[in-house]
Amino acid sequence: MDYPALFQPKWNAKKFMLCNLVALALLLLWIWPTGHAAFTHFDEGLFHVLNRPLEQNKAWLWIWTIASMRPFDVVVGLILLTLLIKGEWVFKSLQTRAALIGFVLTLILLLIIRTVFSKIIDHSALQHDSASMMIPDAIKLSDIFPGLEDKWQLKDRSSQSFPGDHASVLLIWAMFMSVYSRTVSQRVVIWALAFLFMMPRLVAGAHWGQDDYIGGVMIALLALGWSCYTPFVATVTAFLFRLTAPAFNVLGRLPLLKCLSIMKQGSHL
Incomplete structure (x- = not known):
């Protein structure tokens, strides 16, 4: 069965403007002294709610210690990738290769935007240390497990906390998947996972809310x-789809890969 193209090479002016205007509004609200103070007050309360149980509950401590280590980020990435390329879930099996290429392009664009924005923030008075470094009574995982910080890259602090780079990747995945999801249950799973995987940095205090x-x-x-x-993802995905087709055709003959939807012969845009 043939399916329509996943991406359309045209502008969607309404949604494009909405994304940019909401982003601008959030930034202005955060810069506004009254708004910034309100966010900080809320975040202090949120941090104590999430962080204090580390001292009181061993299960809570171990769950978020494991989830705050870099190897766990690899596990998260594999889960998100699996759901992205899982045929007949959000995307049709023959659309998963285009979805993967399109998401990688979107992720690259996100990294460029984040890098430029972070450099601007870093050279302003708006940058701040993470919650674990600024709140005096914070429970620090690196103090409880000092050997894990170097050995397993335990993440519980940052001197350049804004914006949350870990969260931005999870959020772009959730937004991208939601754009093409077809049911409420899919969106519930997508956003539940995004919020769950954002929690370790908030519990450990590596980021403010x-x-x-x-x-x-x-x-x-x-x-x-x-x-x-914009036409960006559709145009570049179409080019890369054709460029990588020979490689996918070769890889699709390998026993462990040929069962994947992205390797199927005839996968198209």
């Missing part, structure tokens, strides 16, 4: 708008 719900959302919205609602 505003680093995620302001900075992460803003960066993700900009990437989504410039990727999916």
Whole structure:
């Protein structure tokens, strides 16, 4: 069965403007002194709610310690990738290769936007240390497990906390998947996973809440708008789809790979 093209090489002016205007509004609200103070007050309360149980509950401590280590990020990445290329879930089997290429392009765009924005913030008075470094009574995982910080790259602090880079990647994945999801249950699973995987940095204090719900959302919205609602992702995906077709045809003959949807003969845009 033939399916329509996943990406359309045209502007969606309404959604493009919405993404950019919401991102701008979030930034202005965060810069506004009253708004910034309100966010900080809320985040202090949120941090204590999430962080204090580390001292009182061993299960809570071990769950978020494991989830705060870099190897766990690899596990998260594999879960997100699996759901992205899982045929007949959000995307049709023959559309998964285009979806993968399109998402990688969107992710690259996000990284460029985040890098430029972070450099601007770093040279302003708006940058801040993470919650674990600024709140005196914070429970620090690196103090409880000092050997894990170097050996397993335990993440519980940052001197350049805004915007939340980890959250921005999770959010762009959730937004990208939601754009093409077809059912409410799919969106519930997508966003539940995104929020769950954002939690380790918040519990450990590596980021303030505003680093995620302001900075992460803003960066993700900009990437989504410039990727999916302009001709960019459709045009470049079409080019890369043709360019990589011979490689996929070869890899698709390998026993462990040929069962994947992205390797199917005839996968198209």
